[in-house]
Amino acid sequence: MDSATLLSFLALDFLLVCVPGADWAYAIAAGLGGRSVALAVSGLVAGYALHTALASAGLAVLVAGSPALLTALTVAGAGYLVWLGWTVLRRPGVPGDGMPAVDGDGARGGAPSGARVFGRGAAISGLNPKGLLLYLSVLPQFLAVRGARLPVPAQTAVLGVLHMACCAAVYCGVGLLARAVLGARPAAARAVTRTSGAAMLGIGAFLLVERLATL
Template sequence: MDTGTLLAFLALDLMLVCVPGADWAYAISAGLRGRSVAASVGGLVAGYALHTVLAAAGLAVLVAGSPVLLTVLTVAGAAYLVWLGWSVLRRPGTPGAGTGAPDASGVRAFRQGAVISGLNPKGLLLYLSVLPQFLVTGPDAHLPVAAQTVVLGLAHMACCAAVYLAVGVGARAVLGTRPAAARAVVRTSGAAMLGIGALLLVQRLAVL
């Protein structure tokens, strides 16, 4: 894998990561609800680390080829997004209004982020449809396919970390002194998580 291939992947991946979705909604919500943005984003990145391991081990293809397993993962992830979105809508909170001890709150934020991205079928599809296009095989390959997958997976995780940290910290900085606006944005983020979860459920159940 040469530098040009890696840069091309980074450019495309960065554009995909910058498209708002469930991860954005969670980063914004975490930033405005007083939770640790670093822990929340760390959880999101950990979920994509799981996708990287699955892809490098060849298990991602196995999951994609098993309609039952893919359906179970999709339904679980979508249901969790719906539940989390509804929880945010019920209690939008205010900037800096975290609950519980700081460590406990950080652990909870990390766990929620990991579940959101770890069970996100969109992430799995990215590793199945986008990442393979940048793998070099045959005599021109300087690294095994598994190693190339890990390199590209790490690049994706780095993009996620940079973008979601900026989103979470930016939301807190811009709206931290505007409680009413912050609550409105948090509610919008909660509605986005709920809506994305419901859409994933409908899409998956429609193909059964």
């Protein structure tokens, strides 16, 4: 793989990552809810690490080629996004407002643990079938099959790591910017957090309806 190919992939990948979606919504919610942005983004990146491993092992093609498995994955991911979005809408945590965050059981308590913040991020990106399809539709266009120094699985891993790095940079920026700009504006922060929750709920509902409509 030459540097031109890597730069072309990074440019396209950056544009795709900059399109707001469930990952953006979670990064914003983490930044405004008093949670660790680094932990939330690390969870999101971990989910894409799973996609990278699946693609490198050739399992991504198997998942995409199995309607039942892809449907199960989509339903699980969509259901989780709907639940998480509804949780955020019910009680948006905002820095400095003295309101405790909602824990995983929907009860009012202290801020969620680091493991829970990380796990939610990993579930959002790891269960998102759109991430899996990204590896199937975009990444293969940048793989060199003939005359390459690296085998295809290794090339896939390299591009996957670049995607993870791009996600980490963009989502950290999104979360920290949201905290810096809106951290001292509780009313605006609460509105943005609720919008993020609505985005997660809407995306989850759309994925669920889209998949069930194909059955």
